[in-house]
Amino acid sequence: MSVDKNMNILVVDDYKTMLRIVRNLLKQLGFNNVDEATDGSTALQKLRDKKYGLVISDWNMEPMSGLQLLKEVRADSRLSDVPFIMVTAESKSENVVAAKEAGVTNYIIKPFNAETLKQKLTAVLGNFD
């Protein structure tokens, strides 16, 4: 099954520069429908208002963290199947385990490069070249 590059992708990060960087990298890969949110609660509202094919979220945000957002998404029957990639500087094993237990689809450590992002998107969505 081919990847729908017109899918809506929600990028969540409290650093606007990071939102911009991820958006640009996604654009280079052919994904142009990218929305942004700067914390978990705003992201959750967007997810409930519009259909998204992927969430790419930072962890360390206030007031709602990326982990809490992930738990909310997995607990919502209408959102529970949305692929969720955590992109974060939190690089300890206990963080990865906690995210996995909460239902994360994949995990990228900051700082990351474009190739890593592409590999993870392929792993989550399938080959889109």
Next chain:
Amino acid sequence: MTATKGSDVSARGENDPLRAELERRLKAMADEGPRTDPSDIATAVESVMATVEGDLSAVNLKLYAEIEALARYIDGAKAEIAEIRPDEIRDEHLPAATDELEQIVGATENATNQILESVESVEEVAEELDSDKAEKITNAVTNIYEACSFQDITGQRITKVVKTLQQIETKVEALLAAFGEEVARERRKRGDDSAGGASQEDKDKALMNGPAASGEGVSQDDIDALLAGFD
């Protein structure tokens, strides 16, 4: 109350007024129908008096010495605290350091946005070029995007430092208050911390440590292996 050394009632003279008073009271008790031999009670009272008086004197001496040493220690600590001028630290140094760090975050964010804006323009121009040139420019632009993510990482690290400064500020505030209050607060804090287990929310918050220092954390490969272990 004057401490008197314990002594045996029987060793006191016949005319000792204390002995006479004690015997009078014991006789009165005996006349009222005591269940216990008055002489046994007298012996017990004398025994307890002798023990208590002796111990109290030793304890008092030790206690006074400890309190005196503690008072000297507190005076010394107060003098040292006064010398480092905690009011200046609280009112000037810490706010200044915090402001400086916040300005660094703001400045790097502005600079990064300017770089990104410029690079986005270059990328748009690249779309008008032939494929070879466009590819070269796109690769360079991608490298710049990757490099610009430093702002996010440094921002998080600086935020950690700012939080640490805020904690120090709180501690200095406590030093400026009376020591007794500080001790009471610490005791209450310990009580709060030990009461009940940590909530799930607290456990989740405990996982937010920000970027790991060099040598801490794990690599992307390690994380991939860890994730694969769940499948």
